[in-house]
Amino acid sequence: MTSRQMEASQVTHSSAQWLAAVAALAVGACFFALWFWLLPSWLGFRVDAMSVARWRWIGALPSVLGFAVALRCVWDFGWTGHGTPAPIAPPQRLVVVGFYRYVRNPMYVGFFAGWAGLWVVFGHANVPALVIAGVAVAAVALFVQLYEEPTLRKMFGADYEEYCRNVPRWLPRMRPWTSERTQVSYC
DSSP states (O other): OOHHHHHHHHHHHHHHHHHHHHHHHHHHHHHHHHHHHHHHHHTTOOOOGGGSOGGGGGGHHHHHHHHHHHHHHHHHHHHTTSSOSSTTSOOSSOOOSGGGGTOSOHHHHHHHHHHHHHHHHHOOOOHHHHHHHHHHHHHHHHHIIIIIHHHHHHHHHHHHHHHHHHSOSSSOOSSOOOOSSOOSOOO
């Protein structure tokens, strides 16, 4: 391969990588927008910033951090995995960068932390809201175990098995994991 062909190949790869990252962000934005539209009324959110007790604003920190983690994970799906969070356009490569080196499901963990923070700030705890939140968490946990993990095992085989053995599903590790066996573009 000539140097000109290599440069053209790198430009094509870079363009495809940017396109995948932008597509992932678009899918992520739609996903976030859908949940921001659906959940607040179910969880008893009342966005009246003036009436919120000052101590409740402490919930803004986990909210901002949680949604930032989820957004970074969406980016990683596109940039590293060359896909989106949507099952119809999944990543083509195993994503084990950034927060995925600490926990297998950082997008969900970040998203739940974000919602929990918003609930502290704007929510009103009541039995129906707690039931809905519990059902949502259980549904996500079942989706991960019954659909996502088996699908990832089929797609990525031994690399995903090694990843599962070393990175917990929901509670983050203290140190980032790096593979000793494989060289699957872990950053």
